[in-house]
Amino acid sequence: EAQVTQNPRYLITVTGKKLTVTCSQNMNHEYMSWYRQDPGLGLRQIYYSMNVEVTDKGDVPEGYKVSRKEKRNFPLILESPSPNQTSLYFCASSFLGGTEAFFGQGTRLTVV
């Protein structure tokens, strides 16, 4: 089954404790991206990658890191989480060229 898998689905952590949210897709998509969803703001892009070892900032990259060492995986790293990073996070993947994006099921992160 074609899918984008994020883990964990729910996470509560404390300020400053490094964490990683994993994202994996099995559709051989070149493009992968991370978004955060906040009430009243819709989804905003954090980082994206157009291929292995190629990553770039989206609209709200501060406080986040990513890496793309393999085509299928695109982890999101919060090295020192803060309460303002409490949000719902989505990973997405697609073929290049404005095609439909497939989204993971979301990770609800709470930083206390």
Add this chain to the structure above:
Amino acid sequence: AQKVTQAQTEISVVEKEDVTLDCVYETRDTTYYLFWYKQPPSGELVFLIRRNSFDEQNEISGRYSWNFQKSTSSFNFTITASQVVDSAVYFCALSGETGANNLFFGTGTRLTVIP
């Protein structure tokens, strides 16, 4: 810069009524893509439709229809004979020529269908 405006924050309708969700976009790109996604209460994002800037034909899929008008920079979504299962947040999104897959989302419209 790309921008999507969904002015309707929340809409409530009674079951079987028709409802239109508005989407207005801004872009300077000649080639761009418009999307609608549905987010049901369970939280996942479900793809509904993709349109490119060169295809202004309206589309109908069952009870869903979309009206794309470049002259008014709008891509509106109509649900005919709404059902309770249509209750969700609906997002309109835009991607442009540069970084063609980077999606710019509107703030969403929460639709509640009352039985």
